[in-house]
Amino acid sequence: MLTTTLFESVFNRSPFGHYLLSPTPDATILAVNDAFLKASARTRDELVGVSLFKAFPGDPADPADVGEASLRDSLAKVRTSSQPDTLPAIRYPIPIVLPNGETIFEERFWTATSTPVFGADGELLCISHSNIDVTDQLKSEAALRESEQRLREADRRKDEFLAMLSHELRNPLAPIGAAAELLQRTTLDEDVLARTSQIIGRQVRHMTALIDDLLDVSRVTRGLVELDQALLDVGAVLHEAVEQVTPLIESRGHSLALNLPPHGTQIQADRKRLVQVIANLLGNAAKYTPDGGRLGVNAFGRDGWLCIDVLDNGIGMAPELAARAFELFTQAERASDRSSGGLGLGLALVKSLVELHGGVVACDSAGPGQGSRFSVCLPGLHAPPVAAPAPNEQPASTAAPLRVLVVDDNVDAAVILSMLLEANGHQVQVEHDPLEALEALDATLDHPPQACLLDIGLPGIDGLELARRLRARPGTARALLVAITGYGQDSDRQQILQAGFDHHLVKPIDIAQLYALLDGAG
The missing domain is CATH 1.10.287.130 (Signal transduction histidine kinase, dimerisation/phosphotransfer (DHp) domain)
Structure with a gap:
C-alpha cells in the first residue's frame, strides 16, 4: 500500500526531506526518502523500523534543546485533531558519529510539517512528515x-x-x-x-x-603609508611625545608620572609615527580628564615587546564605548562647549599605525568616572646598547640673501609670503599670473631668480608647466624650485617632483622649513 511504484517515484524525487511515521506515540519510521537520508547522513537500514525519537534523540547535554519535545507535541496534535501541523524553524540537533565512535551534534533548524494520511475507510494509516532545512536562511537573515x-x-x-x-x-x-x-x-x-x-x-x-x-x-x-623604521631610543621618543602634549597638560593643571624602561632601551620603529601614537593617547587622556587630574605613562619590556600604558583618572568609559574605542569616528560624551575631544579619528589612527608596526592596542576602564588605560605593545625591543656619543652641534647658518620669485594667484598669500621672505633678508619678486611671470623674467635676464616658489593651481598654465619652462630657460635651469600647494597626496608629490621641482611644501607651510631650504641654496 505504501510502496507503489508511483508513490516511491514522487516520494524519493522530492527535494525536501520526507518520511512516513506510524500513528503511534513512538512514531516508528515506516519509509524515508533520499533527500532526508542525504541531509541526515544516515542509511535506510539505520532509520526504517526505528522510533523517530530513538533515531534522532535530543542533545542530552543541552537543556535548551526543545526540538524533541516540540515534535512530540506536534505529532500528538495531528493524531488527535486529524489536521496538519507545522513547526516553524525549530532547533533540532542532528547527531553525527565520528570515526572514533564519538557522537557530536550539529545544530540545524527545520520547518517541520506533519500531515495525517487516511485510508479509504477513514482510518489514520500514517503521518507524512516533511522537513525543510532553513538553517542557512536563518543565518543569512541574522547576518543581514x-x-x-x-x-x-x-x-x-x-x-x-x-x-x-x-x-x-x-x-x-x-x-x-x-x-x-x-x-x-x-x-x-x-x-x-x-x-x-x-x-x-x-x-x-x-x-x-x-x-x-x-x-x-x-x-x-588605504595602505598608502610606508614606515621609515630605525632603531630608536625609547626614552627619547617618549620625551618627545610628552613635549608635544605638555602645553595642554599644563593648561589643565594635570600632574604627569613618566616611568621609562632602563636607559638606552631601543625599539625598531618609525620615530615620527611612534611619537604620533603616544602623543595622541596622552593628549586624549588630558582632554578627557577634568582639571587637576593625574596622568601616567608606563613603558616596560616584556618578552621582546615594548609595552606602553597611558593612564588617567578622567571620565572613564562605559563597557560598550570601551569595546569600540578604536573604531573610526568614535568619541566619548563632550561638554556643550566642546572643549574636549576632537573628530573621533585619533584612536582609529593609533590602532592603524600600531598594527602597521605589527603591534596591538587595547583599552579598559572600570566605568564612567573611573579613569581609563590605553595600552600599546610593539615588537622589536632591543636591550640597552652602549651609549652613543652626543652629536656635534650644527653651526649657525650664514647663507647669503637670495633673489626669489613668488608666483601665486592668491594675492593675499603671495603678499604675506613675500613680506616674510623680505624680513629674512631676501629680494622678492611677486607675480600672480604664470605667463606674466615669464615675461617679467625676460626683462631681467641679467639677474634671474635663484629660487622660485610656485603655486600649482595657477590660471593659464599650471605650476607644473611653469616649472618645466623655467627648467628650460638658461637663467633658471639651476634655480631652486619649490612647490607651495594645497595638493598633499603622495601621487601629487611624485607628479610635482617629476615636473622638475626640488621640494614640495603643503599649505600652510612651515616657514622655518622654507627658510632652511633657501639657506641651503645660498
Whole structure:
C-alpha cells in the first residue's frame, strides 16, 4: 500500500526531506526518502523500523534543546485533531558519529510539517512528515540584520562626524576673521599686533592639525603609508611625545608620572609615527580628564615587546564605548562647549599605525568616572646598547640673501609670503599670473631668480608647466624650485617632483622649513 511504484517515484524525487511515521506515540519510521537520508547522513537500514525519537534523540547535554519535545507535541496534535501541523524553524540537533565512535551534534533548524494520511475507510494509516532545512536562511537573515545594524550605526556616526567637522573647522575661522578685521585698523600698537598674530598662528595650526588627521586616516586605511623604521631610543621618543602634549597638560593643571624602561632601551620603529601614537593617547587622556587630574605613562619590556600604558583618572568609559574605542569616528560624551575631544579619528589612527608596526592596542576602564588605560605593545625591543656619543652641534647658518620669485594667484598669500621672505633678508619678486611671470623674467635676464616658489593651481598654465619652462630657460635651469600647494597626496608629490621641482611644501607651510631650504641654496 505504501510502496507503489508511483508513490516511491514522487516520494524519493522530492527535494525536501520526507518520511512516513506510524500513528503511534513512538512514531516508528515506516519509509524515508533520499533527500532526508542525504541531509541526515544516515542509511535506510539505520532509520526504517526505528522510533523517530530513538533515531534522532535530543542533545542530552543541552537543556535548551526543545526540538524533541516540540515534535512530540506536534505529532500528538495531528493524531488527535486529524489536521496538519507545522513547526516553524525549530532547533533540532542532528547527531553525527565520528570515526572514533564519538557522537557530536550539529545544530540545524527545520520547518517541520506533519500531515495525517487516511485510508479509504477513514482510518489514520500514517503521518507524512516533511522537513525543510532553513538553517542557512536563518543565518543569512541574522547576518543581514547585523549588517544592516552596523550600516545604520556607521551612518549615524558619519553624520555626527560631519557635524563635528563643520563645527571644529568653523571655530578657528571666527578668531581668524576677527583678527583680520583688527589688522585693517591703522592704529594698532605693537602689543595688540603681536597678540593678533599669535591668535592667527594658533588657529591656523589647529586647523592644520585637523586636516592632517583626516589625511593621515585616509592614507593609513588605504595602505598608502610606508614606515621609515630605525632603531630608536625609547626614552627619547617618549620625551618627545610628552613635549608635544605638555602645553595642554599644563593648561589643565594635570600632574604627569613618566616611568621609562632602563636607559638606552631601543625599539625598531618609525620615530615620527611612534611619537604620533603616544602623543595622541596622552593628549586624549588630558582632554578627557577634568582639571587637576593625574596622568601616567608606563613603558616596560616584556618578552621582546615594548609595552606602553597611558593612564588617567578622567571620565572613564562605559563597557560598550570601551569595546569600540578604536573604531573610526568614535568619541566619548563632550561638554556643550566642546572643549574636549576632537573628530573621533585619533584612536582609529593609533590602532592603524600600531598594527602597521605589527603591534596591538587595547583599552579598559572600570566605568564612567573611573579613569581609563590605553595600552600599546610593539615588537622589536632591543636591550640597552652602549651609549652613543652626543652629536656635534650644527653651526649657525650664514647663507647669503637670495633673489626669489613668488608666483601665486592668491594675492593675499603671495603678499604675506613675500613680506616674510623680505624680513629674512631676501629680494622678492611677486607675480600672480604664470605667463606674466615669464615675461617679467625676460626683462631681467641679467639677474634671474635663484629660487622660485610656485603655486600649482595657477590660471593659464599650471605650476607644473611653469616649472618645466623655467627648467628650460638658461637663467633658471639651476634655480631652486619649490612647490607651495594645497595638493598633499603622495601621487601629487611624485607628479610635482617629476615636473622638475626640488621640494614640495603643503599649505600652510612651515616657514622655518622654507627658510632652511633657501639657506641651503645660498
